[in-house]
Amino acid sequence: MNWQEKAIKYLKNSLYPIPVELNEIDWKSSLSPKTDRLAQHLCAFSNQEDGGFLVYGVNDDATIFFVTKEESDTIINALNFCV
Numbered sequence: 001m002n003w004q005e006k007a008i009k010y011l012k013n014s015l016y017p018i019p020v021e022l023n024e025i026d027w028k029s030s031l032s033p034k035t036d037r038l039a040q041h042l043c044a045f046s047n048q049e050d051g052g053f054l055v056y057g058v059n060d061d062a063t064i065f066f067v068t069k070e071e072s073d074t075i076i077n078a079l080n081f082c083v
Contacts, residue, residue, distance in 0.1 A: 007053045019062030024050060027058035029065075031075050039082045054079075 001009070014025045021027055026041055045052030056075055057067040067075075 006050070007055075010053060011055055015058075015062055015064075023048060024052045026052065026054050027060065027062070028054055028056045029059045031056070031071075031078055035078070035082055038078065042079070042082055 010022060010024045014020060014022045014027075024045075026045075032038060041054060045054075056072070058064055
């Protein structure tokens with residue numbers, strides 16, 4: 001299973017039947033300005049056997065929303081900066 005299939009599987013399992021974050025999935029509604037907190041999330045995932053995924057576009061109550069291309073680019077740049 002490639003990383004995309006794994007991410008989709010974890011996301012589906014976290015949203016249905018009862019929405020709950022998993023050890024492998026962390027829902028994010030926005031990019032936090034606290035880069036140290038973001039780095040902690042990435043380190044936690046790197047210590048998991050199968051890693052993990054930050055999912056932007058999902059609120060804490062499991063409401064899914066659209067992330068614009070501009071927001072996506074900002075998130076990717078911030079993640080690259082933390083790594």
